[in-house]
Amino acid sequence: MLFRLVAADLRTVLKKNIITFIAIAAVTVANLVYAYGLSSVYGVRTDTLGFADNLALVFAGSAPFEPRPGVMFVPPLGWLFLILLILYTTLDYPTESLHGFGLQALVRCRARTLWWVSRFILVAAVTAFSLLVVVCSVVIWSLVVSSSFSAVVHGESLQLANLAPWFLKAAEADALPFFVGLFLAFEALAFAQAAVGFVLGSSVSFVVLMSSLICSAYARHWALLGNALMLLRWGGIVKEGIATGSSVLFSIVIMSLCLSLGGLWFRRADLIEKGDKI
Template sequence: MKFYKLVKYDIKNGIERKWHMYFIASILCIIFVAAFYFNISRKVDISGEAELFTITNIFFFLFQGKEPFSPELGNAFVFPVIWLFIFLFSAYITLDYPFRNLTEQGIYVITRIRNRTYWWFSKCIYVFCSTLLYFFVLYFTVWIFCRVFGINISFQFSEYINVEILNMELASVTRKQVIMVLMVLPVMTSLAINFIQLFLGLFIERIYCFLITTFILFASTYFQTPVLIGNYAMVKRSIFCVEGGMTIACGVLINISLVVLCIIIGARRIKKYDILKKNS
């Protein structure tokens, strides 16, 4: 079996047969966005004070995350449920197929291609494509919602909505910085998390991989540190919102480095991976 056929096989079995998961993600995204929109409609006059309300404000809502926690203030810590769902659901979608495939028909496939590295690279492409498709579905769903309700499609945004509703005051940002914070970094962070999960699957059971992913994301909401990569996907942890916050350059560099390391080390590990022992 040639490499491109293996990739085609993984895309068909790993993505096409899971179309319902992306559909569920789209429906839940609509529910989140609709709740936010109608909540705003009750509190402010969107055609008046917040006339610059745009699709970008919705993206700020989805990827706002959580401001750095300060125990000395005495406030209870509240997890950013929607932010956590977005990244956990992406990880969940990519969790099952690669190693379920290895324990079923994947053994026959590896035997045919006689190259375990091809198998690994194909699974990496699957995770990459699945993650990109997942975020495309989310962004496209928001775009459709905005078209239906007449919300402006623009990278400009209402500072009033951000400050009064989201409790998020941004420093002056350019359009390029907005795109990086709301589109590039969330996708790259999700890719890094999903690749870490794929890599860990070469050593431990899938359920433990997902538990580690969950721990990383939950810990990221509580601690502001470059080590916990979830911080790079939260607007409220960016340098534009908080002093000493996460920078775009650092987020891009660390996420890319993690993905590359997972691919390279995973390619070496798969050569020594005991498939028969895994299935016993």
Template structure:
């Protein structure tokens, strides 16, 4: 037991170092994208608002995580892909496709052969997926904090006028707690579940297949507002609390938990029979 615990700690430390610490430069594009997105929001607000534009910390987060309105093809409106939403989640999927399985050609394979316990390798990679998702959201939080400090107000309260005129989101029915649940907690849980699903799919096929699966879910979620499409729970504008016909947040948590458990055990089962010497 002690040997397997040591193997897990070794692999987890290795994953944090190799997949995060020594791969820090992979997060630079994300930092730049978030920066330019929030800068564009500030410029737009200054152009639209007659009074002094001072968005709060929460306003910056809403703009970034709002996603897109429910698409209704009967209204003959153009389908506009929420570019920042897609890029944020696709880049997260790219990093999941890039690192975990590539570890089998190096340190990970050595530890597995030495400890003879594949479950520890899988568990370490699952933890890495969750931490990687957390880093993405922390970067957005940090950038929103800096922007609200330098070009706005450091407040967790939403500004209804800013939200409606600039972000085009009616937040009159949102209190602070519900907003942070819809904008941060639920999307993060969904991102963690989708990352583990991508990793599991990659074991049954190839890393790029897991990436494609995640991209398809995002694309379908943008076009269809359906409770079984995970991406809808990652957009504030798709919530029932904001839009008529939106999805229920409780179902999102249940779906994410079910998907996470299914992906975890399916991936663990598959890896127990995976040929690591190929």
């Protein structure tokens, strides 16, 4: 029953978010166009950039904000918009699960914990699909600009993102740790959004997640998961950056708390009354 529910909901959510997936692809390409357009401004050669550089540039982010007189904080809008689009694909899903077939499945299976876990399986799958859309868009871009399919991030890509060369820890680095941390951070944020959405509603969860991302753009700290989504904050190639291990561990903790503590709340919640209020 629950397997059928997850499969049916997955098809429904994917169909419902077709326009959002198109927007994700468009913003991905727009971020790359903007980054490559700065090559002449910063005097950076783009012929050395590979697939990993292009994918990392999509999530370049910004350096931590340094308050100075006359300088106003502005978050990296392209980065923020892309992340919010990806998280939007699962924004309304928790509340919608308490209606129709989802509620029927919950009543029939009588296993609230299993039902709760099944919701997060779908959230993880949809988030992974959104990231796959980003990857496919970057693959197409890399083919168009004749980039090599290298798994190495070069210092030139960070210079395109307006990072001074003296902040680089190395001229290049293996990009796999960054992408692993980025993937888990996305899943942790999606899990947190779903858990908060179940308890307080999708509007509150959206505000909480957006506030967290803005705080991440302002300050560098491992507890702000938005830092794990920024190339310019990655400790693998940037001095004083966030270590991948810290962000990965914190992401796993967040996902575990959403499943465990959220599951405890869910087992005691009056879902019939809650479903009527939504």
